[in-house]
Amino acid sequence: MKFGIRDEEFIRGKVPMTKAEIRAMVMVQADIQPGDTVADIGAGTGSISIEAALAASKGDVYSIERNPEGIQLIRENAEKFGCSNIHPIKGVAPDAMDGLPPLDVIIIGGSSGNMHEILNRAETLLSKGGRIVLTAVTAETTGEIVKEFEGRPFRLEGFQMQINRLRKLGHYHLYNPLSPVFIFTAEKI
Template sequence: MQTFGIRDEEFIRGKVPMTKAEIRAMVMVKAGIRPTDRVADIGAGTGSISIEAALAASEGDVYSIERNPEGIRLIEENAEKFGLKNIHTIQGTAPEAMDGLPPLNVVIIGGSSGNMHAILDRAEELLPKGGRMVLTAVTAETTGEVVREFQGRPFTLEGFQMQINRLRKLGRYHLYDPLSPVFIFTAEKI
C-alpha cells in the first residue's frame, strides 16, 4: 500500500525550497497518481514531490522541471538515494522546458516563475480528458492568478488552504510552531 509524506529529514537538502511532508502528502492524495501515469513536476525544487510521484508511478515516468542547477543536482541525488530510475530531470524554465514531453496524466505546479498562463496553456495541451493538475501557492498574488487563469479553461477547479503547526518541546512544555499556510488547487480536465 502506497503511503505519502516521507519525513523531511529523509531528503538531501541544500538551499533550494522544499515542500514539507504534510503538504506533500496532501498534494499526492489530490494528484491521484496511478502506477503507469506520466507526471510533470514543474518547479520541482529539491525533488521531494518528484520522489513521492515516482514511487506512486512505479511503472510510469516523472519529468522534474527545475531552473536552478542546485535543484537539478538535489533531484538527481534524491532519486539515486531512493533508488528511482523513472525520474527524468529537465533543467530550464517552463513552459519552454516542457517542449518534447509526451502526453501526461498529471501536472504538479509548485512554481511558475511568472509564466503561469503559458504553463497552463501547455499543460492543457498535454493532458487528456480526465487529466489532473495540482498547484500549490503561498502568496495571495498567486492564489488570485490561479483562479483567474482557470476561468474559461476546460477544467473543474477546486481549492483549499492548509495551515500546519508542528509540535515541539520547550522545557517542560510543548508549543506549536506554525509553517506558512499553503493553498492547494486541484483541476481535472473535462
C-alpha cells in the same frame, strides 16, 4: 501507499522544499496511478518528484527545475530513493515542457511568472480526466490561479492548509506554525 516522507530523509541544499504534510496532501490530490506519466514543474529538491515516482512505479516523472543546484539535488534524491523513473529537466516552463509526452498529472509548485503559458501548454499535454495540482503561498498567486482557470476546460477546486508542528520546550510542548499553503486541483473535462 503512504505519502509524506519525513523532510529529514531528503538530501537538501538551499533550494526550497515542500514540507511533508503539504507533500502528502498534494499526492492525495494528484491521485497518481502506477502507470501514470507526471510532470513536476518547479521541482526544487525533488521531494514531490520522489513521492510521485514511487506512486507511478511503472510510469515516468519529468522534474522541471531552473536552478542547477536543484537539478543536482533531484538527481541525488532520485538515486537515494531508487527512483530510476525520474527524468530531471533543467530549464524554465513552459519552454522546458517541449518534447514531453502526453501527461496524466502535472504538479506545479513554481511558475517563474509564466503561469498563463504553462497552463496553455498543460492544457494540450493533458488528456480528458488529467489533473493539475498547484500549490501557492502568496495571495497574488492564488488570485492568478483562480483567474487563469476561468474559461478553461477544467473543474477547479481548492483549499488552504495551515500546519502547526509540535515541538518540545523544556517541560512543555508548543506548536510552531508553518506558512499557510493553498492547494488547487484542476481536472480536465
